[in-house]
Amino acid sequence: MSDLWSLVFGRLTLDALPVLEIIHATNGRELASGIVGTTAAGLAVLGALYLVYALTKYHLWGPLWRDWLTSVDHKKIGIMYVVLALVMLARALAEAFVMRTQQALGDGGGGLVSNEHFAQLFSTHGTIMIFFMAMPFLTGLINYVMPLQIGSRDVAFPTMNSVSLGFTAAGAVLLMISLVLQPFSTGGWTGYPPFTEAAFNPGPGPDYWIWAVTLSGIGTTLSGINFVVTIYKFRCDGMKLMDMPLFCWTSLCTSILMIFALPPLTVATGLLALDRYLGFHMFTNDGGGNMMNFANLFWLFGHPEVYILILPAFGVYSEVFSTFSSKTLYGYTALVIATMCIAVLSFTVWVHHFFTMGQSANLNAIFGIATMLIGIPTGVKIYDWMLTMYRGRVRMAVPMVYAVAFLILFTIGGLSGILLANPSLDYVMHNTLFLVAHFHNMLIPGLLFGMLAGYTLWFPKAFGFILDPKWGYRAAYLWIAGFVFAFFPLYGLGILGMPRRMAEYFNGAWFPLTLVALLGAVMIIAAFACLCIQLYVSIKNREALAVPMGDPWDSRTLEWAVPAPAPEWNFPATPEVEGRDAFATLKEGGYDLRAPDDGYHDIEMPRNSALGPVLMVGSTAMAFGLVWYMWWLAALGAMVCFAATVACGFRRNTHRIVKAEDVKAEWEAFCALADTTPRIPRSLEQTTQNMGHASPASEEITS
């Protein structure tokens, strides 16, 4: 019986269910821990069951498959990425809340979750926030916006785009499965060996981490290739590189980093897998292994990774400052050069992640100086954004609230980074909550606020109506205040010597500040709730909030030249542009909303492809099989992936034609709508009077 079981289920047994933690609990804290874990798993299962139920009840399986999962439209793939990011954000925020609660209660060994459970929480929180919240969010925004901004119909490789999404989603699915069939890794998001080696962690935890991260890394590499080729090869006529919107520049730099920085991660996790599965000695304590190779490989990825995360947000902020100040971006060339500098410097600083791990003082000094250098181009950017606002027609719309908060908070975070860049200070501060405060200070105001600003900015382009501003402001202010309350105390705790990743402690001096941080966490949860309410309210009022003319913010770049939601073919004819701020120029000259100069033509669009979803299922099965030693499942998943890829090469007739008359009808209806839609001044921008038709900017300035 047990032989048969292990043949089918590998090392998976009922012990993997989190409810066992309740049954085996010997004290109150373990009981609470079991309840927390079981509730989380229960919510995940219920959520999945409800999704299946709803899809069945409303007969949505067909539309889901045809219109979304197999779609290779860059806009739909972008939306799916962002949905994935928001779902994973919900889970990782809940985990953050549990961790803050634990640390607030942890003085004297009390609390809510066991040490083991706490370690899983910080590992999944970090892994999710980086790989399955931040990366999908920015990849989704780039996917949706960048092809429109450069006047293209799609990305260079639409099917590969769907495959990227499939691999990323497969990793996310694996993480959700790990909530139900436990445990996940306790090695943090960095997964350092030798702790994650089989000698110390023989269970499935590190394997979950390895395969989730590896799959998402492959997806990201492919995304990077796709975006780079799109930007180099698919810009519309007249759009020179130095005429691109700044978001495209930051997308380009991020994509270049993806291509060069993700391979080190693949190598690091791949070698760790060889150690764990085949008994290699790459990073083991014995047998001639060397853990430092992992540290170097991981951070050779990990440092460029934080710029992969931050650069798209810089791009969003550039668009936001320019749009909501009704001005062209100040210092465009300086911003481009600064972006490129950051991208290049990002490969020269990785050692600062392990100053204390034994290299010479001289080497540390070199990397410390290199790290401080990054402050220079970043500082240039801050000034450029402030000067963009100077003497502009500034409106404090929701994205602008995030952007201004970012300017202030990000600068503070940057200063704490300069402190940590000094190796002698790092020796004191490393592995304390000071570091945790620092990187959250960079990533929440830097990355997350940027993503939320972009979400608010481009939502009307994707769905045809703006997001309710009232709940948007509530969310934004709660995010900002919540961030300040949750993370500024951690600077203090770090200076007081509180180590990171600690579930229980015996030092009363830390207690008050952990309580303040918990208050901040509560505010952040409320902020997320406001975002959910905002979405619900906006969908309910979508008629009133509709902006069919597609230009609700009087914007300056090409994506706003088309209706909202954007038609699947993007532009009736490939645009021809001149100079920066292409759409602003068109509007000034009265050249927007016109029929294409040389008439309408048939448009060739890529057909749907099932390769992405098939690879997603296949790779999830393979990874799950590898985690639990279900070798038949791993082999089956690998075979499915292999067969689907080979079969894809035999596809012909991969395009379909959108008829010229259909394009014409749709575009002429759009142009006709303009005649009956009132133009509104910027003062009415966030009201229901906004139909996406902006008054000319010249009127705005004189009135």
Place this chain on the structure above:
Amino acid sequence: MSTTRHPGLNLGPHHGEADDTAEVEVFGFWVFMMSDAIIFGLLMATYVVMSGNLNGGPGPRELFELRPVFIETMLLLFSSLTFGFAQIGMKYHPHPARMIIWLLVSVALALIFVGMEVNDFITMAGKGGIPQASGFLSSFYALVPLHGIHVTAACIWALAILGQIAVYGLDDEVKTGMLRLGILWHFLDIVWIGIFSIVYIGGLA
């Protein structure tokens, strides 16, 4: 779309539109190769760092034999030459027979390479040179077989292209597929030169 073309990118006469697609696909594949080159580069660097960690086990002098490795190198280089003939056949001959023959020769040479390489590994294992023996051997087996797996995958791709020719003839997709496979094929040669120099010559020097 840019009007400049990569040098050497030519599918033969009268392929205006396919040339345009090929331009994008070939460029995309070059970018992918850059990414793959980073993987091999990092594994080579790791190997160099780990090459002294013998853990009391056998070292390069006990394990490596230059003669089979030299023959393997020649096989791989000649398969690149014959792959070039296949591409010339594709460009100048409307009938695919010449291209198919040269492609099959290339695949055969590559498969002999893989076979000889596997034989090397078995010989090494017989002398105690297994990946579990030491950090040095772990990093060796992380690097060198990965190249072999790439070569095998390239052969499978070549067979898939032959399958496509059987179904569709020598159409545009087959031709752009051949261009990309060619890049991979020659790229793997370059990687092997690196392995030959760093691992084998470096180990025995």
